[in-house]
Amino acid sequence: MLEIxxxxxxxxxxxxxxxxxxxLSRGETLAIIGESGTGKTTLGMSIMxxxxxxxxxxINFAGEELLTLSEEEMRKIRWNRIAMVFQNVDNxxxxxxxxxxxxxxxxxxxxxxxxxxxxxxxxxLLAKVGLPSGRLSAYPHQLSGGEQxxxxxxxxxxxxxELLILDEPLSSLDVAARSELADLLRKDNVQRARLLVTHDxxxxxxxxxxxxxxxxxxxxxIGGTDDVLQRPRHPFTRALIRAYPNMTTVKDLxxxxxxxxxxxxxxxxxxxxxxxxxxxxxKPPELVWNQGRAIACHRGGIATILSVKNLSKSFGRxxxxxxxxxxxxxxxxxxxxxxxxxxxxxLAKTIIGLHQPSGGEVFFDGTQVVNRDKGFYRKVxxxxxxxxxxxxxxxxxxxxxxxxxxxxxxxxxxxxxEKAIEVIGEVELPQTEDFIHKYPHHxxxxxxxxxxxxxxxxxxxxLLIADEPTAFLDASIEAKILKLLLNLQEHRGLSMLYIxxxxxxxxxxxxxxxxxxxxxxxxxxxxxQIIAAPKQAYTRSLLDAxxxxxxxxxxxxx
Amino acid sequence: xxxxxxxxxxxxxxxxxxxxxxxxxxxxxxLAPAIGRFDPIQQSAATLLSxxxxxxxxxNHVGQDIFSQLLYGxxxxxxxxxxxGILGLLFSILFGVSAAxxxxxxxxVVMRIVxxxxxxxxxxxxxxxxxxxxxxLLLLILLLSVLSWPGGARVIRAQxxxxxxxxxxxxxRTFGAGQLYxxxxxxxxxxxxxxxxxFIYGVRRAVFMEAGLAxxxxxxxxxxxxxxxxxxxxxxxxxxxxxxWLVPAGVAxxxxxxxxxxxxxxxxxxxxxxxxxxxxx
Numbered sequence: 001m002l003e004i005x006x007x008x009x010x011x012x013x014x015x016x017x018x019x020x021x022x023x024l025s026r027g028e029t030l031a032i033i034g035e036s037g038t039g040k041t042t043l044g045m046s047i048m049x050x051x052x053x054x055x056x057x058x059i060n061f062a063g064e065e066l067l068t069l070s071e072e073e074m075r076k077i078r079w080n081r082i083a084m085v086f087q088n089v090d091n092x093x094x095x096x097x098x099x100x101x102x103x104x105x106x107x108x109x110x111x112x113x114x115x116x117x118x119x120x121x122x123x124x125l126l127a128k129v130g131l132p133s134g135r136l137s138a139y140p141h142q143l144s145g146g147e148q149x150x151x152x153x154x155x156x157x158x159x160x161x162e163l164l165i166l167d168e169p170l171s172s173l174d175v176a177a178r179s180e181l182a183d184l185l186r187k188d189n190v191q192r193a194r195l196l197v198t199h200d201x202x203x204x205x206x207x208x209x210x211x212x213x214x215x216x217x218x219x220x221x222i223g224g225t226d227d228v229l230q231r232p233r234h235p236f237t238r239a240l241i242r243a244y245p246n247m248t249t250v251k252d253l254x255x256x257x258x259x260x261x262x263x264x265x266x267x268x269x270x271x272x273x274x275x276x277x278x279x280x281x282x283k284p285p286e287l288v289w290n291q292g293r294a295i296a297c298h299r300g301g302i303a304t305i306l307s308v309k310n311l312s313k314s315f316g317r318x319x320x321x322x323x324x325x326x327x328x329x330x331x332x333x334x335x336x337x338x339x340x341x342x343x344x345x346x347l348a349k350t351i352i353g354l355h356q357p358s359g360g361e362v363f364f365d366g367t368q369v370v371n372r373d374k375g376f377y378r379k380v381x382x383x384x385x386x387x388x389x390x391x392x393x394x395x396x397x398x399x400x401x402x403x404x405x406x407x408x409x410x411x412x413x414x415x416x417x418e419k420a421i422e423v424i425g426e427v428e429l430p431q432t433e434d435f436i437h438k439y440p441h442h443x444x445x446x447x448x449x450x451x452x453x454x455x456x457x458x459x460x461x462x463l464l465i466a467d468e469p470t471a472f473l474d475a476s477i478e479a480k481i482l483k484l485l486l487n488l489q490e491h492r493g494l495s496m497l498y499i500x501x502x503x504x505x506x507x508x509x510x511x512x513x514x515x516x517x518x519x520x521x522x523x524x525x526x527x528x529q530i531i532a533a534p535k536q537a538y539t540r541s542l543l544d545a546x547x548x549x550x551x552x553x554x555x556x557x558x
Numbered sequence: 559x560x561x562x563x564x565x566x567x568x569x570x571x572x573x574x575x576x577x578x579x580x581x582x583x584x585x586x587x588x589l590a591p592a593i594g595r596f597d598p599i600q601q602s603a604a605t606l607l608s609x610x611x612x613x614x615x616x617x618n619h620v621g622q623d624i625f626s627q628l629l630y631g632x633x634x635x636x637x638x639x640x641x642x643g644i645l646g647l648l649f650s651i652l653f654g655v656s657a658a659x660x661x662x663x664x665x666x667v668v669m670r671i672v673x674x675x676x677x678x679x680x681x682x683x684x685x686x687x688x689x690x691x692x693x694x695l696l697l698l699i700l701l702l703s704v705l706s707w708p709g710g711a712r713v714i715r716a717q718x719x720x721x722x723x724x725x726x727x728x729x730x731r732t733f734g735a736g737q738l739y740x741x742x743x744x745x746x747x748x749x750x751x752x753x754x755x756x757f758i759y760g761v762r763r764a765v766f767m768e769a770g771l772a773x774x775x776x777x778x779x780x781x782x783x784x785x786x787x788x789x790x791x792x793x794x795x796x797x798x799x800x801x802x803w804l805v806p807a808g809v810a811x812x813x814x815x816x817x818x819x820x821x822x823x824x825x826x827x828x829x830x831x832x833x834x835x836x837x838x839x
Contacts, residue, residue, distance in 0.1 A: 354728050377734035389725030394747055404733035452729075459733070 001026045001193050002047070002163055007057035009039070009046050015263065016042045018217040020057070021287065024163070029194040031208030031225070033201065033240065037260055039217045040197045041087065044165040047195070048084055049074050062162065080110045083156035085149075087168040087197075092152060093140035099126065099151045100136040106158050118158075125154040130180060145172045150181070160189065167197045182206045201244045205229055213237045216260060216268025218284070221301075223293035230526070233293070233301035235331065235493075236269050250507045250528050251333075252483075254490045267298065274493015275303050275330040303330045303365070305463050305495040306351070306380075311360035313343075313350045320346040322519035323360065328463065333489065333496040335510035335527070337503050337542065343519040344499045345385075348465050351497070352382050365462070374408055381456035382465040386472055387448035391440045391455075397424065398436040401454045408459060420458055427454040427484060446477035450484070457488065465497045470505070482509055504546045507531050515539045563751055566828040573824030579817030583810075587632035594626030598782045602626075606799060615802040618790060628806055631784040634695065635765050635814060641699040642706060642764035643757050649707030650756060654714030655745055658722060659737050669715070675708035684767060688776045695781055698771070702764050710756040714749060721748050751829045758822040762815055769811050784811045 002024040009017040016039045024030050032040050045051045047059055049066060059066040061082065066074065083106075086092045094102060103122035107113045113121065126136060129150040140148060149172055156164060169185070170178045185194075185207055196208055204211055204225065211228045213221040213236065221234040232238040239256040241249065258272040267273070270280040279298050287296040295301045307327040313320050320343045328334045336344050349355045351362055353372035362369045369376060381404075384390035391400050401420040410416060425431045427450045440448055449469055456464060466485065470478035486509060488494055500506050506513050507527060514524040515536065523536045534540045567573040586593065595612070596602040601621035602613070609616045615624035657668040683705060687693075693701060721727060727744050735743075746753075771777045772785025779786070784807040791804035 349728075352732055354731060372734075374734035377732055380732075382729070382732045384725050384729060386725060390729045392726035392744060392748075395726075403730065407730065407733040407735045407739060455729070 001062055002195070003058075003060040004047075005058040005060070007043075007046065007055070007059060009042055009051055009056075010054040011052075012054075016217055017046070018268075020217075020219060022212060022219070024193045024195060026162075026193055027190050028210070029196055029208045031196040031198060031204035031211045032214055033198060033204050033211055034214035035240070035256075035260060036199060038214045040199070040214055041167055043214070044084060044167050044195060044197050047163075047165060048078055048082060076110075079106045079161075080112075080159045081161050082163045082165065083159060083161040084165040085152050085156045085167060085169050087171065093148060095140055098137045098139060099131070099143070102140075103151065103154045103158055106155065110159060112159060122154070122158065125157055126151065129154045129157075129184060130177075146174065146177045149173060153181070153184075157188070161192065163193045163195065164188075165195045165197070168199070168203075169196070170203050171198070171200055178203075179206075201229065201241065202246060213240070216262060216264060218268050218296065219287055219294075220269060220296045221294065222287070227293060233295050234269075234297055235273050235275060235302055238302060238331070239272075248528055250531055251511060252486055252508050254486055257491050257493075267296075275299055302332070304328070305330050305332075305365055306497070307363045308351060309361045309363070311347070311350060311362065312358045313346055313355055314358045319519050321350055324516075324519075324521050326514055326521060326524065328495045328497060330462070330495055331489065331493040332512065333498050333510040335506035335513045336497060336499045336516055337501065337506045337513055338516035339501055339542075342516045344501075344516055345467055346519075347516070348382065348467050348497065348499055352380060352465055377404075378408060378459045379462045380465065381459060381461040381463075383449070383452055383456050383467065383469045385468045387445065387452040388440065388472070390452055391448060393440055396437045396439055397429075397443070397451050400440075400451055401458055404455060404459050410459075420454075423454045423458045424451075426457065426488070427451075429454065444477075445473050446481065449473065449481055453481075453484065453488075457492075460492070461494070463495045463497070465499070467499045468501070470500075478505075485509065502546065503531075503542045504548075515542065563754065563825075563828060567821070567824045570824040570827060572820040572827075576817050576820030576822075576824060579813055580821065583632050583814050583817065584636060586629055587636050590626070590629035590633060594623065594629045596623035596626045598622055598626040598630040599780075606794070606797065608798075609802050615806060616799065618787075618799075618803060619794060624787070624803055624806070627782050627787055628784075628810055630782040631787060631807065632810065632814070634781055634783045635768060635811070638695065638699055638702070638768040639761040639765040639814075639818075642702040642767075643761035645699060645703035646706040646760045646764075647710060647753060647757050649703060650710030650714050651746070651749075651753070653707065654711035655718050655741050655749075657711070658715045658718035659741060659745070665715075668711070672708040672712050675705070676712075680705045681767070681770075684771065685774065685776060688771055692776075692778065694778055698768065698777065699764075702767055706760055706763060710760065713752065713756065717749060717752055718745055721745055751825065755822055755825045755829065758818055758825060762818040762822065765811070765814055765818070784808075 004020055004022040007017055007020040008015065020043065022030070032043060034040050042051060046055050047066065055067060061077070100119060100122050103126060104118040107118040107121065108115055123136060127133065131147055131150050131154070135143065135147065143151065149169065153169065170181055173181060182203065196204060198204055208225050211223065211225050212219050213228070213234060215236050221228060221232070221237050228237060229241065232241055242251065242254045243256060245253060256272055261271055264271060266281040266283055267285050270276050273280065277298065285296045285298045287294045304327050309325055310323045311321060312323055324347055326334065336347065338344050346355060350357050364376065364379065395403065398417070398420055401424055402416050405411065405416040405419060411419065421431050421436065424436060429435065429447065429450050443451065470481050473481060482505065485496065489496060498506065498509055510527050512525060513527050513530040514521045515530070515538065516522070517538050523530065523534065523539050530539060531543065534543060599622065602623045603617050603621050605617060605619050605621045607613055607617040613623050613625065615628065618624055653668050657665040684701060687701060688698070691697065727740055730740055730744055768777070768783065769785035772781070772783040773789045775789050777783060777785060787807040788804055791800055791807070
């Protein structure tokens with residue numbers, strides 16, 4: 001019903017939309033999501049032909065090419081067969097007419113109904129969108145923002161359009177009004193096609209059948225709503241979901257590093273992407289379709305950084321790690337949860353090569369790891385449980401942080417020193433001469449662990465294995481270290497294997513949880529699912545035993 | 559654990575005594591040509607003179623100045639002592655650290671060799687070999703070193719094994735560090751206190767062995783040594799000469815060994831805080 005092909009919109013020299021391809025069929029709701037400034041609204045406006053010149057490509061609406069229609073023909077379609085609910089309510093309503101008149105106006109304008117019939121329908125529509133009957137003859141400025149929004153919706157529905165474009169229809173409403181109006185939109189005419197433009201993932205999740213993710217004027221991912229929201233494959237989509245406060249995900253909110261910049265050569269997202277390879281800077285990726293899902297990424301979406309296949313480690317007859325399979329995506333945190341003695345640390349040490357595996361394979365970035373050479377350790381680093389032990393008592397803060405650079409033979413002494421001091425700042429430690437020459441026994445536990453984290457980061461690794469990094473710290477320091485790790489993940493796109501016995505910590509820091517028991521992984525899945533609906537009795541018992549501020553008797557889980 | 563070795567030793571009484579005594583011996587040995595007025599080997603006067611203005615401790619049976627011999631004897635003792643101390647320790651480190659780090663068959667072989675050496679009574683072997691070869695000073699140092707490393711190697715290996723799994727060494731491995739780097743940058747510095755104790759032990763044993771061999775008359779007969787002095791003096795024990803010939807040499811040797819013992823005791827206390835008296839500051 002609506003078919004957009006290679007749509008390019010520019011204002012002057014600024015290209016706002018760049019090669020958009022979209023299909024929308026009757027009865028379908030497609031959500032366009034993205035940050036502000038990505039061109040979402042422009043997309044809606046260009047379908048209405050409200051963007052002026054600088055529009056190229058093709059917009060085919062029910063067999064008619066909108067971009068070549070004369071203004072006269074377009075006017076017949078606009079507000080009649082295609083209607084739009086604008087985002088900015090203040091400027092749309094005419095301050096000198098009552099709302100009833102305004103809702104009736106398009107019907108009269110398009111000669112669909114007589115004035116009286118139009119008023120009657122307007123009254124009906126306004127009642128339907130939930131405007132109190134006493135406010136029909138009010139002027140726009142006498143209404144609240146939410147009421148104005150309802151009026152706009154009634155206006156858009158007045159001509160019973162075939163295509164309804166909703167630009168942030170619920171954004172200005174409070175939570176209660178929002179779900180009320182969302183219900184209303186859901187129950188609305190099933191034959192109507194809807195294009196929902198929003199930055200609000202909740203609205204998209206509630207209303208849309210499919211979601212298209214827009215970034216920098218390009219579509220980076222399209223797919224079914226559940227698919228996209230639960231299994232995002234483009235780094236931007238995942239980042240967007242991570243930044244969105246909601247009741248489904250349990251990990252602490254994370255922003256997206258940097259800001260959107262334009263114009264950008266190559267992939268529009270590459271300046272903020274954390275898995276960039278050379279080609280990302282040079283060539284924009286094509287949108288590639290695969291089983292109802294499309295993604296525009298040179299790396300085929302979020303890359304798998306580490307995968308472990310049937311990894312085993314035995315000490316004599318004891319199978320400490322028993323045929324473990326797991327994978328970690330770029331920029332993702334996998335929490336490995338289990339009681340002490342379950343083999344978590346052994347697994348970590350086997351992955352990083354402090355133990356020789358008894359069997360199985362480890363793949364890093366798609367290549368099998370056989371000999372862990374210096375190159376491997378530039379990409380994979382580890383933070384140990386006890387910073388007091390993992391830092392040599394003979395090395396000062398600066399010397400400790402410089403050590404990996406020395407081992408790897410990176411740069412000159414001066415460059416190493418500079419890099420080390422930079423990273424010391426990054427982990428929020430003072431960069432003063434006084435501090436960097438302190439020895440571990442002059443530092444607090446939290447400071448020591450920060451030094452250890454700085455030391456692990458100084459080589460700019462891709463994967464960080466954190467083995468109970470907060471086990472020796474009190475709660476307030478622990479919180480700060482966890483925040484630091486999350487921030488580092490946001491800025492550096494670190495992948496993390498986070499080992500903990502505390503599922504309450506895992507819940508806050510991880511995207512996925514793997515539960516380990518007696519050397520095996522017994523359950524694995526997205527953190528929210530493991531927390532909300534654990535499948536294994538053991539996982540449930542871990543949840544029961546986890547920290548809570550409720551009295552024992554009142555705990556919900558049995 | 560962060561120990562300031564130098565400071566701790568200087569602050570203990572036995573440490574201070576040990577250092578003072580050793581320094582005295584070292585200074586006298588270094589200044590021997592300046593203090594001693596005669597060549598210790600050349601005949602300088604009539605034989606078996608009593609102490610006098612010229613010859614403070616008289617002369618021996620071939621007319622050599624005993625006081626000069628005493629001073630130059632300190633040089634021999636210290637040379638052999640420190641020579642064997644350093645060389646033996648190097649052997650100990652080389653085998654102890656490498657056995658622990660490399661492990662496996664290499665470790666097994668080295669440890670069996672150590673066992674074999676420890677079973678053989680060193681003194682007898684040295685006496686036999688020395689009696690046969692009549693070693694020069696250099697050869698003696700080599701011989702004693704070769705026989706003295708196994709004990710130290712075993713201690714160093716054990717300590718390296720326990721260090722090997724420690725956090726900062728695991729961490730260094732995860733930076734991509736090789737065995738040599740780890741041995742040099744982490745193991746050796748961490749071993750320092752133990753190396754010091756082993757070194758002092760080694761020196762003490764070597765000083766004693768050198769004197770003992772010379773006393774038995776097996777050493778280099780041309781070398782000036784406290785052991786040789788005592789050996790020669792004993793032949794004239796029926797005269798009064800033992801008072802200024804036998805006793806000073808014996809006292810000098812005892813002092814040197816006592817100094818080393820005090821020092822090693824101080825170093826041990828530093829290593830094992832349980833041996834410290836009173837509260838730890």
